[in-house]
Amino acid sequence: MTTRDGWIDEEYRGIVRTGFRRTKSLFKAKSAFQSVEVVQTAGHGKLLLIDGMTMVSERDEFVYHEMIAHVPLFLHPRPRRVLVIGGGDGGTVREVLRHKSVESCTLVEIDGLVVEASRRFIPSTAGKLSDRRVRVRIEDGVKFARETSERFDVVIIDSTEPFGPAKALFGPAFYKDVKRILTDDGIVVSQAGSPFYEIGTVKNLDRLLRPIFPVVDAYLFTNLTYPGGLWAFAFASKGLRPVKDLRSTRISSAKLPLKWYNSDVHVGAFALPEFLRKALSRRSPAAV
Amino acid sequence: MTTRDGWIDEEYRGIVRTGFRRTKSLFKAKSAFQSVEVVQTAGHGKLLLIDGMTMVSERDEFVYHEMIAHVPLFLHPRPRRVLVIGGGDGGTVREVLRHKSVESCTLVEIDGLVVEASRRFIPSTAGKLSDRRVRVRIEDGVKFARETSERFDVVIIDSTEPFGPAKALFGPAFYKDVKRILTDDGIVVSQAGSPFYEIGTVKNLDRLLRPIFPVVDAYLFTNLTYPGGLWAFAFASKGLRPVKDLRSTRISSAKLPLKWYNSDVHVGAFALPEFLRKALSRRSPAAV
Numbered sequence: 001m002t003t004r005d006g007w008i009d010e011e012y013r014g015i016v017r018t019g020f021r022r023t024k025s026l027f028k029a030k031s032a033f034q035s036v037e038v039v040q041t042a043g044h045g046k047l048l049l050i051d052g053m054t055m056v057s058e059r060d061e062f063v064y065h066e067m068i069a070h071v072p073l074f075l076h077p078r079p080r081r082v083l084v085i086g087g088g089d090g091g092t093v094r095e096v097l098r099h100k101s102v103e104s105c106t107l108v109e110i111d112g113l114v115v116e117a118s119r120r121f122i123p124s125t126a127g128k129l130s131d132r133r134v135r136v137r138i139e140d141g142v143k144f145a146r147e148t149s150e151r152f153d154v155v156i157i158d159s160t161e162p163f164g165p166a167k168a169l170f171g172p173a174f175y176k177d178v179k180r181i182l183t184d185d186g187i188v189v190s191q192a193g194s195p196f197y198e199i200g201t202v203k204n205l206d207r208l209l210r211p212i213f214p215v216v217d218a219y220l221f222t223n224l225t226y227p228g229g230l231w232a233f234a235f236a237s238k239g240l241r242p243v244k245d246l247r248s249t250r251i252s253s254a255k256l257p258l259k260w261y262n263s264d265v266h267v268g269a270f271a272l273p274e275f276l277r278k279a280l281s282r283r284s285p286a287a288v
Numbered sequence: 289m290t291t292r293d294g295w296i297d298e299e300y301r302g303i304v305r306t307g308f309r310r311t312k313s314l315f316k317a318k319s320a321f322q323s324v325e326v327v328q329t330a331g332h333g334k335l336l337l338i339d340g341m342t343m344v345s346e347r348d349e350f351v352y353h354e355m356i357a358h359v360p361l362f363l364h365p366r367p368r369r370v371l372v373i374g375g376g377d378g379g380t381v382r383e384v385l386r387h388k389s390v391e392s393c394t395l396v397e398i399d400g401l402v403v404e405a406s407r408r409f410i411p412s413t414a415g416k417l418s419d420r421r422v423r424v425r426i427e428d429g430v431k432f433a434r435e436t437s438e439r440f441d442v443v444i445i446d447s448t449e450p451f452g453p454a455k456a457l458f459g460p461a462f463y464k465d466v467k468r469i470l471t472d473d474g475i476v477v478s479q480a481g482s483p484f485y486e487i488g489t490v491k492n493l494d495r496l497l498r499p500i501f502p503v504v505d506a507y508l509f510t511n512l513t514y515p516g517g518l519w520a521f522a523f524a525s526k527g528l529r530p531v532k533d534l535r536s537t538r539i540s541s542a543k544l545p546l547k548w549y550n551s552d553v554h555v556g557a558f559a560l561p562e563f564l565r566k567a568l569s570r571r572s573p574a575a576v
Binding site for chain 1: 302304305307309330332351484510511517536546550555565573
């Protein structure tokens, strides 16, 4: 990441960069894990950057947060207890709480500085972290999953890329623990990287999940700030199938004030383009 | 567009920019209509730029070209005569020609310089322009549609943005002519702008088409080089419905060597996110 003449640029492997016009620097500090920065931009609201990579832009964070939360929460017949690992900005928790069935949402974020910066500067995502149903724990999500005796209906891995503090979140030991702490209808979804630029991340996570969970799939979303625009989530469950078991009446009757997610979008997100279908060794689409 | 320290940046309204690492300038010239440029990049193959806006990158042009061509051509039961307006790079024509039923494909490009530069420097898209089924006409597509006595099964508007030479391609008079030159099962699809950054373009085209065609819809694709990543195509037909009338066995039996399009992707592309569904005044998704 470089800043120069009012632009804040995120460079990807020296081949592409995305820049946002910055009008003001609001916060910048280093934790034990990473650098955390909040800037005001001319066209994308506030941006949260971790180690120079954009994590949240106020303009389009709704896409990521609606898709990481509502796909598992509308698929699960009655999600009551939800665990979010990572996601210190609070956007995922905000979407989880829209579900009336949810009695508790535990956020386990390794870096207290992310939560602090988000609470102070990005209330649009962090505002719901003080909801009475939310418990915020500043600790290692890998350790939490290994040691907790609690059980969850839905686990959401809202992590950064598979290096630095998030590395162990992309390992098999962690997902075996996730399986253990999931209830019988349990679902886990995870940020899984860019099919265009980091197809290895998508493939590795898929390969890692398949021996552990009976149902494994991937779904896509698009956004303005992550390199390449198109990104993937991994999906795994103890039995619920992501498209066939969706009851779309649950979505229509919930009447949530959403900007991106609906039942068509849910189904369409699991339509994998040919190159990704082949990379993940999935069968050809069935007849319509 | 600015070039500096090896980056070629496309800036959008002073709020965002996307830059590609340029390793070599291959071609730059001005026609009566616009500037045309071809550069070699470090990570995206060759780029074709018109007036500083990226039109084609070799790395991901397959997404745009497969989606603009195969959605109408697999939906139409037997497309024989196809008209492409714009698209001087030849990528759309290349995809059209994969359909064995196609007997002729007419490309009407207003700017001969785009065709010339593409033929010389980007054979991966322009290579099929010399196929015996292709006729290349360097003339105004609006005038061609107004004056031709030919009829087409599918018309593809593969244009630049709605200003400069492409402006009249976003007007009602043009689409009335398109309707006239379409056969009874005829379909037209058009490049329709960015739902995130230029939702007005998507809306205006939709509003313009609805009084003219009995079936009007929009579908989405994602790519690496257009601002925002997510872009739209407009769809209009004389009767064929874009999802319900799809016969996916036509796709599976054609066995085309595609990298993006398949029947799931076809259906999923018409799943409009909530904000776009509302902007286009579409009904809520039906039950799955």
